Amino acid sequence: MDVALWxxxxxxxxxxxxxxxFPGQPDxxxxxxxxxxxxxxxxxxxxxxxxxxxxxxxxxxxxxxLRPACLAVEYLHTYSLIHDDLPSMDNDDxxxxxxxxxxxxxxxxxxxxxxxxxxxxxxxMSELVTLGFSPPKVVSATQLLAHRAGRRGLVQxxxxxxxxxxxxxxxxxxxxxxxxxxxxxxxxxxxxPAVLVGDRQSEEALLHYGRYFGLAFQMVDDILxxxxxxxxxxxxxxxxAGLGKATYPRLVGMERAQAVLWQYEKxxxxxxxxxxxPLLSGLLTFAMDxxx
Amino acid sequence: MDVALWxxxxxxxxxxxxxxxFPGQPDxxxxxxxxxxxxxxxxxxxxxxxxxxxxxxxxxxxxxxLRPACLAVEYLHTYSLIHDDLPSMDNDDxxxxxxxxxxxxxxxxxxxxxxxxxxxxxxxMSELVTLGFSPPKVVSATQLLAHRAGRRGLVQxxxxxxxxxxxxxxxxxxxxxxxxxxxxxxxxxxxxPAVLVGDRQSEEALLHYGRYFGLAFQMVDDILxxxxxxxxxxxxxxxxAGLGKATYPRLVGMERAQAVLWQYEKxxxxxxxxxxxPLLSGLLTFAMDxxx
Numbered sequence: 202m203d204v205a206l207w208x209x210x211x212x213x214x215x216x217x218x219x220x221x222x223f224p225g226q227p228d229x230x231x232x233x234x235x236x237x238x239x240x241x242x243x244x245x246x247x248x249x250x251x252x253x254x255x256x257x258x259x260x261x262x263x264x265x266x267l268r269p270a271c272l273a274v275e276y277l278h279t280y281s282l283i284h285d286d287l288p289s290m291d292n293d294d295x296x297x298x299x300x301x302x303x304x305x306x307x308x309x310x311x312x313x314x315x316x317x318x319x320x321x322x323x324x325x326m327s328e329l330v331t332l333g334f335s336p337p338k339v340v341s342a343t344q345l346l347a348h349r350a351g352r353r354g355l356v357q358x359x360x361x362x363x364x365x366x367x368x369x370x371x372x373x374x375x376x377x378x379x380x381x382x383x384x385x386x387x388x389x390x391x392x393x394p395a396v397l398v399g400d401r402q403s404e405e406a407l408l409h410y411g412r413y414f415g416l417a418f419q420m421v422d423d424i425l426x427x428x429x430x431x432x433x434x435x436x437x438x439x440x441x442a443g444l445g446k447a448t449y450p451r452l453v454g455m456e457r458a459q460a461v462l463w464q465y466e467k468x469x470x471x472x473x474x475x476x477x478x479p480l481l482s483g484l485l486t487f488a489m490d491x492x493x
Numbered sequence: 494m495d496v497a498l499w500x501x502x503x504x505x506x507x508x509x510x511x512x513x514x515f516p517g518q519p520d521x522x523x524x525x526x527x528x529x530x531x532x533x534x535x536x537x538x539x540x541x542x543x544x545x546x547x548x549x550x551x552x553x554x555x556x557x558x559l560r561p562a563c564l565a566v567e568y569l570h571t572y573s574l575i576h577d578d579l580p581s582m583d584n585d586d587x588x589x590x591x592x593x594x595x596x597x598x599x600x601x602x603x604x605x606x607x608x609x610x611x612x613x614x615x616x617x618m619s620e621l622v623t624l625g626f627s628p629p630k631v632v633s634a635t636q637l638l639a640h641r642a643g644r645r646g647l648v649q650x651x652x653x654x655x656x657x658x659x660x661x662x663x664x665x666x667x668x669x670x671x672x673x674x675x676x677x678x679x680x681x682x683x684x685x686p687a688v689l690v691g692d693r694q695s696e697e698a699l700l701h702y703g704r705y706f707g708l709a710f711q712m713v714d715d716i717l718x719x720x721x722x723x724x725x726x727x728x729x730x731x732x733x734a735g736l737g738k739a740t741y742p743r744l745v746g747m748e749r750a751q752a753v754l755w756q757y758e759k760x761x762x763x764x765x766x767x768x769x770x771p772l773l774s775g776l777l778t779f780a781m782d783x784x785x
Contacts, residue, residue: 231656232652233644233648233649233652234644237644280608284604284605284608287600287601287604289599289600289601289604290601290604307581308579308581309579309581309582309655310652310655312576312579312581312582312604313576313648313651313652315608316572316576316607316608316611316648317643317644317648317649319608319611319612320611320639320642320643320644320648321639321643321644323615323635323639324636324639324640324643326635327632327633327635327636327639328636330629330632335628336627336628336629336631336632337622337628339628339632340619340622340628340631340632340635341619343615343618343619343632343635344616344619344620347612347613347615347616347619348616350612351609351612351613351616352525352526352529352609352612352613356525356605356608356609356612357525357609359605360524360525360602360605363601363602364523
């Protein structure tokens with residue numbers, strides 16, 4: 202299977218699913234629908250729903266049955282970006298080459314668009330029962346998503362990330378931030394399909410993959426913030442240093458950061474049966490080699 | 494049954510449930526747990542979980558089985574207050590006589606505490622399966638909560654409320670704002686127990702009650718903002734006029750607002766079988782006569 206082609210096609214499918222949920226054209230209105238739509242269609246790479254689909258392929262689940270889960274993780278991810286970009290958080294004006302939500306819609310509507318996307322993520326998860334997954338499994342998958350996203354997951358990661366600005370923290374503390382801020386949601390993406398079909402053994406292997414995929418992904422992010430090209434990235438570089446953010450390159454140097462990245466990449470695949478499909482390893486390679 | 498006594502006792506029970514979820518003492522730390530705990534224990538009256546329990550009593554469901562639903566609606570309500578109070582929204586420094594979250598923890602942590610509470614609400618709903626409700630019903634109840642809270646419910650109400658500041662709007666448009674901003678979540682509170690036991694007929698009657706309870710509740714809020722006592726309310730009065738907020742008293746005058754309020758109060762009970770329990774009508778009377 203050509204992974205690059207699959208990524209292109211799956212991205213297009215996911216884009217169509219999102220547009221079906223948010224019909225209409227941008228009309229310059231200051232509505233909640235316009236604000237949600239703007240950020241959802243602001244050039245996202247759809248990596249998280251692709252991870253849902255890749256995990257689904259590993260487990261033999263056809264893509265269309267995972268549509269609500271794909272939308273849920275993308276909505277949840279988009280909410281987290283909108284809120285992270287706010288002036289009181291990372292104060293970013295640009296993302297993926299486009300003005301951030303609060304620059305276009307103002308802070309109030311940006312916060313509310315994030316709130317609505319987070320809420321909609323859970324509405325979507327409920328729809329999985331209409332696609333033949335058993336209700337107890339849907340409840341478990343929803344709970345997994347809430348746990349990975351909440352006070353002991355994604356949100357806690359953002360809190361610790363903000364608290365670490367302009368402070369010296371240990372490598373262990375930094376890894377914990379990355380695990381919560383980035384890996385927690387990615388773990389949910391790949392574990393949800395396994396929970397939905399009740400495959401405990403694969404769930405463990407996929408959670409392990411998700412954790413190291415997430416750690417590696419965040420490491421690449423930190424490295425690109427130092428050495429990346431602002432045009433290709435679609436956002437400013439050097440911003441981490443400006444905010445006094447703790448990053449691996451700052452803590453251990455670029456060479457060591459690169460070495461740890463390779464370790465993560467290798468570790469991610471150790472518990473998977475690679476013969477069952479090239480998508481999970483392909484996505485990992487793609488995410489590691491990215492320039493954006 | 495003595496409704497006032499029941500309210501006191503149920504409030505105490507709900508407080509204990511919340512404290513069990515957020516153990517420990519305030520320690521002045523800038524943590525997500527501290528910020529969530531602060532707002533949850535900032536003197537809330539627990540009206541929404543009381544509505545869940547009152548609806549449960551109407552349907553013959555014992556309180557402890559509804560614990561996760563009670564916590565879910567209180568967490569969701571608390572998130573909405575934290576975000577509504579933010580500088581970019583209603584910019585309130587005080588609520589229930591205490592400093593608002595962003596005054597104590599700063600804007601970033603206040604936004605994140607709201608995000609975590611919203612997420613935790615959905616984690617809680619999943620726990621209902623452990624209390625003997627059937628998983629398909631739990632999924633339906635979770636979906637109902639997400640719909641009433643999201644882009645076509647509570648969040649949309651806040652968007653329309655902000656957009657109506659300093660503008661002339663019709664009485665119909667104002668009622669729509671109140672229905673979304675306040676009634677939508679109250680509808681969910683009383684409908685969730687009916688969905689959990691699959692009682693369609695009661696669900697309709699309870700949704701009707703919730704809608705008019707919510708409209709009446711918001712009307713009292715608007716009236717108290719004009720004529721109420723700031724000390725008893727624990728927050729500033731006259732703030733709606735200051736923000737140029739559309740309110741019933743401003744639109745139709747205080748006398749007419751009072752008349753509509755009585756209509757709402759009467760309408761709320763029309764579809765209920767009052768003989769099945771005094772709590773729903775008692776709570777309504779209590780909420781109408783409040784001075785806070």
